[in-house]
Amino acid sequence: xxxxxxxxxxxxxxxxxxxxxxxxxxxxxxxxxxxxxxxxxxxxxxxxxxxxxxxxxxxxxxxxxxxxxxxxxxxxxxxxxxxxxxxxxxxxxxxxxxxxxxxxxxxxxx
Amino acid sequence: xxxxxxxxxxxxxxxxxxxxxxxxxxxxxxxxxxxxxxxxxxxxxxxxxxxxxxxxxxxxxxxxxxxxxxxxxxxxxxxxxxxxxxxxxxxxxxxxxxxxxxxxxxxxxxxxxx
Numbered sequence: 001x002x003x004x005x006x007x008x009x010x011x012x013x014x015x016x017x018x019x020x021x022x023x024x025x026x027x028x029x030x031x032x033x034x035x036x037x038x039x040x041x042x043x044x045x046x047x048x049x050x051x052x053x054x055x056x057x058x059x060x061x062x063x064x065x066x067x068x069x070x071x072x073x074x075x076x077x078x079x080x081x082x083x084x085x086x087x088x089x090x091x092x093x094x095x096x097x098x099x100x101x102x103x104x105x106x107x108x109x110x
Numbered sequence: 111x112x113x114x115x116x117x118x119x120x121x122x123x124x125x126x127x128x129x130x131x132x133x134x135x136x137x138x139x140x141x142x143x144x145x146x147x148x149x150x151x152x153x154x155x156x157x158x159x160x161x162x163x164x165x166x167x168x169x170x171x172x173x174x175x176x177x178x179x180x181x182x183x184x185x186x187x188x189x190x191x192x193x194x195x196x197x198x199x200x201x202x203x204x205x206x207x208x209x210x211x212x213x214x215x216x217x218x219x220x221x222x223x224x
Contacts, residue, residue, distance in 0.1 A: 031209070032209050032210045034212055036212075036213075041217070041218075042217055042218075043114070043201055043203070043215030043216050043217050043218055044201070044203075044213070044215045045215065046212040046213075046214075049210075049212055051210050090153070094208065094209035094210070095209055096208055096209045097209075098155075098208070098209070098213070100152075100153050102152050103152060103153070
């Protein structure tokens with residue numbers, strides 16, 4: 001069965017530091033993969049998606065994610081954190097059914 | 111496009127009352143999802159529709175919950191009777207297709223049952 005694991009329910013980084021949010025999927029076939037962001041009191045919105053065209057995917061707000069089949073991973077990164085990046089981030093995998101990770105709250109320290 | 115529209119944004123009701131949440135998906139999207147989000151349980155899929163037909167309602171917690179999609183531009187989620195444990199944020203989302211199209215979420219309805 002498919003599953004999505006996000007390591008760390010909370011991640012804290014200093015402003016200007018590298019952001020790394022981890023996501024691993026479990027399925028026998030590489031799924032479509034998504035990262036969503038949720039700001040307070042809002043719905044989730046798409047950051048980026050992987051659909052097999054390229055392993056490095058660039059998204060909005062300077063985020064990118066790299067698909068690594070050998071590691072069944074799709075980690076989200078941003079070179080330099082900004083205070084406005086503070087939000088909850090969700091990884092999701094789809095092979096028809098959409099499976100969500102538990103989410104990671106990103107905290108930015110001034 | 112206005113995006114997915116949900117109403118009301120906030121609902122406060124007393125235990126035992128009926129609650130109806132409403133959703134207007136993005137025009138042209140064939141799939142509509144209802145999710146519930148709480149601190150304890152995170153994001154839970156309640157039900158989803160394809161072309162107005164319910165496909166998977168295994169996430170609907172009890173018979174107190176029901177959802178309808180009478181046409182392509184409107185869906186409701188009803189709770190009758192409501193209980194305090196139903197307090198959560200309920201999201202509606204739509205997409206043009208599975209599995210590769212992303213979901214577009216509304217801003218949610220925050221339900222408080224006292």
